[in-house]
Amino acid sequence: MAPHYAVAMARDLTIPSHLLPQDGRFGSGPSRVRDAQLQALMAAQPGVLGTSHRQAPVKDVVGAIREGLAQFYSLPDGYEVILGNGGASSFWDAAAFSLVESRAQHCAFGEFGSKFAAVTASAPFLEPSEIRTAEPGEVAVPEAHEGIDVYAWPHNETSTGAMAPVQRPAGAGDALTVIDGTSAAGGLALDATQADVYYFSPQKSFGSDGGLWFALVSPAAIERIERIAGSGRWIPPTLDLATALENSRQNQTLNTPAVATLVMMNAQIEWLNDNGGMSFATGRTSESARRVYRWADGSPYAETFVTSHSNRSSVVATVDLRHPLDSVEIRSILKANGVVDIDPYRKLGRNQIRVGMFPAVDPDDVSALTGCIDWIVERLVT
Secondary structure, three states, rough: OOEOHHHHHHOOOOOOHHHHOOOOOOOOOOOOOHHHHHHHHHHHHOOOOOOOOOHHHHHHHHHHHHHHHHHHHOOOOEEEEEEOOOOOOHHHHHHHOOOOOOOEEEEEEOHHHHHHHHHHHHHOOOOOEEEEEEEOOOOOOOOOOOOEEEEEEEEOOOOOOOOOOOOOOOOOOOOOOEEEEOOOOOOOOOHHHHHEEEEOOOOOOOOOOOOOOEEEEEEEHHHHHHHHOOOOOEEEEOOHHHHHHHHHHOOOOOOOOHHHHHHHHHHHHHHHHHOOOOHHHHHHHHHHHHHHHHHHHHHHHHHEEEOOOOHEEOOOOEEEEEEOOHHHHHHHHHHHHHOOOOOHHHHHOOEEEEEEEEOOOHHHHHHHHHHHHHHHHHHHEE
């Protein structure tokens, strides 16, 4: 007999305080912000906040971020860190103008990879893009084909919790490898030599706000950017990566950036690097992921959405809940008890939860989350 789902009880459930996470935020972006980042904001007043981005106080913060990212990723000689206004969506437009010479190949296995593919596919000055797809929860990988000059895919698909390898396609020649690291950067391991452009926004592992993009760019990418800029192709100034490159070398952006965002990001990078850099960050995210997937795999009512173990993300976990449990009801109870932001990606339309496991999330809080869900289920299912 199927278990009975006692919906009427849901409104009255109060989770014992000793079971709750110390911090109940598990958002997949914007992500959890540490108290120390807010303290950094206070320390930046009045010396940095409210100061022109053309002046030394703000430029020094930008310079520290660029140096900190270079340290975190152990960037090879010739690679540079550049930044610009707008988030990943703006970078997709900029990449279509400044990185793709003729034709791109995209791996689209979720919402974000599909959006970048749509940009280059509709660009009137480019040839039709080649798009390799996979069902949500799976990954598509690139394959070298003649005529492709950019291979692009997400390192981590935020919408599904699927993680793809970052490795140059065999036989790609002089084509650029362009990786969306928006939800991966700072939380997943990366060999920077395997990408020519690795771009991301700061509101995930770097615990800051949106509105800016950052990119690690190789000498080959820099050469491509400068060559296209000099080719006569019309490029809007705000989407011109050559302009972003020029300004970044001066530790500034074309237009006024969100200075508070820069301050919080710099504080997060310092925290990561001071504690061991990439190995520290990936150690925390991997441990959080291990706990979530072990719980889901052993649960009679939960199932990990991404079935391939090698493609299960260490920064965003998606877990389906089986009938008769209702994700909406579970999340409502958790929210009433201060545990928030585990909503699934709306377009997937699945009865699931999605857990952000970026470095600021303590693995013990992840264990507390799964324990709270178990506690709720014991009282809902009779």
